[in-house]
Amino acid sequence: MIPAAIYARFSTELQSERSIADQIALCEDFAAREGLEVVARYDDAARSGGSMLGRDGLTALMADARGGRFAVVIVEALDRLSRDMEDLAGLHKRLTFAGVEIRAVHEGRVDTMLVGLRGLIGQLYREDNAHKIRRGMAGRVGDGLFAGGLTYGYRPVPGEKGRRVIVEEEAAIVRRVFAAFAAGRSPRDIAARLNAEGVKPPRGSRWNASTINGSASRGNGILRNPVYAGRIVWNRVRMIRDPDTGRRLSRVNPRAAWREAEAPELAIVEPALFDRVQEMKAGRAARRPERQRRPKHILSGLLRCAGCGGGLSVYGADRSGRRRLRCTRQAESATCPAPATFYLDSVERAVLDRLGAELRHPEAIAEFVREYHAERRRLAAGAGARRASLERAEAQAAREVARLVEAIAQGQGDPALLGPRATEAETRRKALAAEVAALAEAAPVVTLHPAVLERYAAQLARLDRALGRALEAGEAEAAEALRELVESVTVAPDPARPGGLYIAVTGRLNALLGAGAFPGGVRGSMVAEDGFEPPTRGL
Incomplete structure (x- = not known):
C-alpha cells in the first residue's frame, strides 16, 4: 500500500478541539477507500491559514516529506494547508519536488490548476472575512461599545x-x-x-x-x-x-x-x-x-550610573551650593543595586580635563587615521559583495520572467495565474536593476582628506576654548562641542581608592577607533570631599 500522511488544522481558539479529530477521521476514511496506508498524522490547532510561520505540524510534515517518509498528503480541503495563494503554491511546488502528491477529500487529486483556483478562493475568503469582522466592529463602536481590548480604568x-x-x-x-x-x-x-x-x-x-x-x-x-x-x-x-x-x-x-x-x-x-x-x-x-529645551549643563543627557546603567540627573545642592547628581532609576523606583550621589562640578572638571589631554595625544590621531583606512577598506569590500548579490538576483528575476512568458506563449498554464506572476517578477527585476544602477562602484581607498583632520582639530579647539568658561557662562557651547566627541559618561566610586571617582568616557570616536583607543576610561584623581558624596539616607 502507498504510505500517506494526514494533515489537519483549525484557525482560532474559539473553535472546538474536536475539529482536529473530525478532520483526521474523515481523512482516514478517505485513505481506506483509496487504498492508502496512513503512516503519520500532523496537526496545527488554533493556527491561522494566512501564514506558514508558527505552524509546527506543517513544518514537521514538510521535513518528513523531504525525507521520503510518505508519498501522499491527505487533507480535508486545500485551505487546511493554506489560505494564502503564495504559500499554497509554494507548498505544492516543494511537495511535488519531493515526489509527494496532495489529495483532498472534497477535491481529489490536486494539480497546478486546482492549487491556483483554491489558493485564490482561500485568500479572497480570508480577506472578505476580515472586512466583515471590521464592519461588525465599526457597528459596535457606533452603538457606543468597545471594539478593542481592555483600557486602563x-x-x-x-x-x-x-x-x-x-x-x-x-x-x-x-x-x-x-x-x-x-x-x-x-x-x-x-x-x-x-x-x-x-x-x-x-x-x-x-x-x-x-x-x-x-x-x-x-x-x-x-x-x-x-x-x-x-x-x-x-x-x-x-x-x-x-x-x-x-x-x-x-x-x-x-x-x-x-x-x-x-x-x-x-x-x-x-x-x-x-x-x-x-x-x-x-x-x-x-x-x-x-x-526648545537646551542642555542645562555640559554633560546633560550623557551621564550614566555605573550601578544600573540608568541616567544621572541634578536633584539639588548641598549647604555650600554645590549641585549634586543622583541615579534617576533609584529616585523613581529604588531599583539601583549601587546607588550613590556625586558633585556635578567635580565630574565635569574631571571629564573635561582628562578628555582634552587624551584626545590631543599624537597616538590617538595616528590611530584615528589607521582605523579610518581599515574601515574604508571594509566598506569597499562590502559594497562590492552587495553589488554582486544584487546582480545575481536581477539575473534570476529576468530568467523567471522569461520562463513565465514562454509558458504563457506555449499555452502551458493559465494566463490568469501566470500573468500576474510574470508582472510581479518583472517589477522585482526593475527594482533590482535600479538598485544596481544606484549603487556606485566600490570606491578606491584614498588618502585621508585634510578636511577630516581639520574638522577633528577644530572640534578639539572648540573644546579647548570652552574649557575655561565651561563652568560659568559658556556651558551651552561646551555641551555642543562635547556631543560631537562623547556618547556617554559613566560615573562610579573608584573601587581602587575609597572616596575616589571612576569616570568611564565612551566617545563617538570609539566606533571608528575601537575599544582599544581608551581601554581604561578616563580616571579622575579626586578625594571624597571633592567629588563623591556619600549616599543620602532614603535615596
Missing part, C-alpha cells in the same frame, strides 16, 4: 460583549495624572511619583513617561486617549502580518478612517480638562527650535 461587563464600566480605583489614578500634568508636572515626574508609591501600572512592572505620554499619531497613552473624556475612537491603527517573519505589526490609519462615538457614561475626566491637556501638549510639540 475600565473593566468588561460579563455577558455584554463590548460593554465597559469604570473601575473607580484606576479612574482615580487617571484623574490624578491629568490634574498633575495640567498643574505643570512632567510625565516623567508623574511616573516617578506613581512608582515611588507602588501604584500598579496598566501593564508591566512600572510606570514610564511613555505610559503617560502615549503617541500623538496613535492617540494612545493616558493623556491622549479620548475615551477618558467620553469619546470612543476606533480604527486608529491596523494590524498587518509581516510576510517574512509572520509577526503582526501595527500601522497608523489615516485620520479619515477613524470611527468615533460619544460615550459620556465612560467619561473619567471633564472634557474641558482633557481639551486643555491636549492644547498644552500641542503647544509643547509646536515649540520653535530656538525655544
Whole structure:
C-alpha cells in the first residue's frame, strides 16, 4: 500500500478541539477507500491559514516529506494547508519536488490548476472575512461599545460583549495624572511619583513617561486617549502580518478612517480638562527650535550610573551650593543595586580635563587615521559583495520572467495565474536593476582628506576654548562641542581608592577607533570631599 500522511488544522481558539479529530477521521476514511496506508498524522490547532510561520505540524510534515517518509498528503480541503495563494503554491511546488502528491477529500487529486483556483478562493475568503469582522466592529463602536481590548480604568461587563464600566480605583489614578500634568508636572515626574508609591501600572512592572505620554499619531497613552473624556475612537491603527517573519505589526490609519462615538457614561475626566491637556501638549510639540529645551549643563543627557546603567540627573545642592547628581532609576523606583550621589562640578572638571589631554595625544590621531583606512577598506569590500548579490538576483528575476512568458506563449498554464506572476517578477527585476544602477562602484581607498583632520582639530579647539568658561557662562557651547566627541559618561566610586571617582568616557570616536583607543576610561584623581558624596539616607 502507498504510505500517506494526514494533515489537519483549525484557525482560532474559539473553535472546538474536536475539529482536529473530525478532520483526521474523515481523512482516514478517505485513505481506506483509496487504498492508502496512513503512516503519520500532523496537526496545527488554533493556527491561522494566512501564514506558514508558527505552524509546527506543517513544518514537521514538510521535513518528513523531504525525507521520503510518505508519498501522499491527505487533507480535508486545500485551505487546511493554506489560505494564502503564495504559500499554497509554494507548498505544492516543494511537495511535488519531493515526489509527494496532495489529495483532498472534497477535491481529489490536486494539480497546478486546482492549487491556483483554491489558493485564490482561500485568500479572497480570508480577506472578505476580515472586512466583515471590521464592519461588525465599526457597528459596535457606533452603538457606543468597545471594539478593542481592555483600557486602563475600565473593566468588561460579563455577558455584554463590548460593554465597559469604570473601575473607580484606576479612574482615580487617571484623574490624578491629568490634574498633575495640567498643574505643570512632567510625565516623567508623574511616573516617578506613581512608582515611588507602588501604584500598579496598566501593564508591566512600572510606570514610564511613555505610559503617560502615549503617541500623538496613535492617540494612545493616558493623556491622549479620548475615551477618558467620553469619546470612543476606533480604527486608529491596523494590524498587518509581516510576510517574512509572520509577526503582526501595527500601522497608523489615516485620520479619515477613524470611527468615533460619544460615550459620556465612560467619561473619567471633564472634557474641558482633557481639551486643555491636549492644547498644552500641542503647544509643547509646536515649540520653535530656538525655544526648545537646551542642555542645562555640559554633560546633560550623557551621564550614566555605573550601578544600573540608568541616567544621572541634578536633584539639588548641598549647604555650600554645590549641585549634586543622583541615579534617576533609584529616585523613581529604588531599583539601583549601587546607588550613590556625586558633585556635578567635580565630574565635569574631571571629564573635561582628562578628555582634552587624551584626545590631543599624537597616538590617538595616528590611530584615528589607521582605523579610518581599515574601515574604508571594509566598506569597499562590502559594497562590492552587495553589488554582486544584487546582480545575481536581477539575473534570476529576468530568467523567471522569461520562463513565465514562454509558458504563457506555449499555452502551458493559465494566463490568469501566470500573468500576474510574470508582472510581479518583472517589477522585482526593475527594482533590482535600479538598485544596481544606484549603487556606485566600490570606491578606491584614498588618502585621508585634510578636511577630516581639520574638522577633528577644530572640534578639539572648540573644546579647548570652552574649557575655561565651561563652568560659568559658556556651558551651552561646551555641551555642543562635547556631543560631537562623547556618547556617554559613566560615573562610579573608584573601587581602587575609597572616596575616589571612576569616570568611564565612551566617545563617538570609539566606533571608528575601537575599544582599544581608551581601554581604561578616563580616571579622575579626586578625594571624597571633592567629588563623591556619600549616599543620602532614603535615596
